[in-house]
Amino acid sequence: MTTHHPFDDFGKHLFSENVMKETLPYPIYKKWKTATRKDDALDLNTADAIAHAMKAWAMEKGVTHFTHWFQPMTGSTAEKHDSFVEPGEYAQAISRFSGKNLIKGEGDASSFPSGGLRATFEARGYTYWDCTSPAFIRDNVLCIPTIFVSYNGDTLDKKAPLLKSIDAISKQATRIVNLFKDKDIRQVHPMVGLEQEYFLIDKKLFEQRMDLQHCGRTLFGSMPPNGQGVADHYFGSIPRRVAAFMKEVDEELWKLGIYAKTEHNEAAPCQFEIAPLFAQANIAVDQNQIIMDILRTTADKHEMSCLLHEKPFQGVNGSGKHNNWSLVTDDGQNLLEPGERPHENIRFLLFVCAVIKAVDTFPELLRMAASCYNNDYRLGGHEAPPAVISICMGSYLEDVLMRLDKQEKGSLKDNESTAISLVSLADVPKDTSDRNRTSPFAFTGNKFEFRMVGSSRSAATTNTVLNTIVADALGEIADELKDYKYIDDIRRQSLQICRRIMKQHHRILFSGDGYSQAWMIEAKKRGLPNISCYIDTIPSLTAAKAVDVFQNNGVYKQHELEARSEILYEEFINSVRVEVKTLLDVSKKCLLPGLIKEIKFYSDALQSLPKPHLFYEKKINKLLKLLDKFNDQYHVLKHKNLDARPLTANREIARHMNDEVVPALKSLRDIIDEIEESISYENYPVPSYEDLLTSV
Ligand code: ADP
Ligand code: MG
CATH class of the missing domain: 1.20.120.1560 (Four Helix Bundle (Hemerythrin (Met), subunit A))
Structure with a gap:
């Protein structure tokens, strides 16, 4: 008798790298691999071969249609289905899926907002295959992750800018890593793990609330007597009905090769969280879209409604989407890992300082990228971070960094041992259990966790902004270090750069209680922006410094930013x-x-x-x-x-x-x-x- 192992179906619906290895001729597989590294473009023959293998794989599973799956500027996903069927010579149906069909599609997606980008020149928009994100099957349709671009090359979606920002940060981070010459690397991937919070409520009740149906939140309603006092909900036992729902969600996600890992009750009654294992940023963002979709459709099957709104109930905790972010080299080194060996420390400090500088320079942009109208109701209380952006490094690292700031120039000896003793990071506490939940941007051991992001938001823009602003800071650092030949000089100079960054940007560090009134006063004294209304963050997108940082790093052109700002207002x-x-x-x-x-x-x-x-x-x-x-x-x-x-x-x-x-x-x-x-x-x-x- 054969038994069915729970993970037997893992990845069954994913055209993964492994499947490609098995189904493609080796030279074709290699060409695809080269294309994902952007070393060479895909030629049509290769695309034809991949398309054929993809179709065969999908049809074996009963799939008859394919779609170019993309992420329009609304922040959701869109698709247009085409079947593989074509007429054969004798009126029979044959299946066909060419490389051209795989690579490019003409989406007649004129109903999506374009902020004027499509009206001015050419109405047509095209989808192009993002060959770095694997195709997958949902509801018997082969979904091909694509970007969406206008006739004249303007990006019309959330994915293309994200991919550009990934290239930008990879380029700059690679320059720095290779200066230290541990081993030459070719790429650095921003890695992202997204924790998704949501509410579940009974579908029959949902259907009796027009506000929930149309707006995703209650527009009125007063708190029950025990209110959120149902404290035993948090990490309490998961109700049986919800457990059945979660089991099905997991199974669906596993089939798609998504490592759904943790699930638990959240702080509010009826609130839950799901977190998959982290992945490369573009894949994590795709997966999060799929997760939100599967949460909604599976809840429906179980006679429940899944609310992804940031604040469905006034006076009850809202929902966020914690964006865990780190930088990992193609040979597997996490650049935000403090490291045991002293020579890694200075590199670690450089990367941390680049993040500090980026966040302190562009807090309004981050606030914008994490937010939406709904998020205004959530920020500033009930386990959600305040609207002021600050970074919590934990007391040990904050101390190390502040000492850098306080060191007078003359007191630093010009030898490396000083540098090392100053920044011995081997004892950075790894335990992150006591970390500060009130901080919007917290260092948690070997990654940063940006907790401001709203639960309903696409994580694409958040990561586009984060990657771009850090890429910019890293670029400046790399420029400054590029003329030093000897490793000792590079380290010494790096330390100087960290000191300078700390001098200029230490105001962004804060490890105390982010909810307290005292912090609001202190933040104001430090000149940190406290933008309570979402719409006041929108101008940050088109401010001169934002236009510069996005253009210089090849992420958005000015008119693309203007279009996005229009869409946000709309x-x-x-x-x-x-x-x-x-x-x-x-x-x-x-x-x-x-x-x-x-x-x-x-x-x-x-x-x-x-x-x-x-x-x-x-x-x-x-x-x-x-x-x-x-x-x-x-x-x-x-x-x-x-x-x-x-x-x-x-x-x-x-x-x-x-x-x-x-x-x-x-x-x-x-x-x-x-x-x-x-x-x-x-x-x-x-x-x-x-x-x-x-x-x-
Ligand atoms: P929490 O205690 O906040 O729930 P977890 O440790 O469970 O945090 O991790 C939350 C998310 O962070 C998960 O998706 C996890 O895969 C992800 N994560 C862990 N390490 C990294 C990393 N180096 N880079 C990015 N994300 C990471
Ligand atoms: Mg978290």
């Missing part, structure tokens, strides 16, 4: 508009009739009494007052929303939405929540927070 405006429309609708069609019924209930009761009764009168008065407030605020929101009509520039509309409409939404919500507290269950027509948060 996205923001649309999100708020949908919320307004939804809240007005629910108010009018559902909450208001409930309140009126409640008033009628008490009036009828009062009238049926032999004489007036104070309790009933008071109750009716209170409800009538709420009705007035409700009605007034309903109209305030409606009119504030309409007030945007004469505005034409997205930036102005977004400003108005942010300053006028969002507060009006909040005020109406507050009144609704007050009504919820005063009304009987019978006349509160939607599931409450308590119902939702105990539903799985």
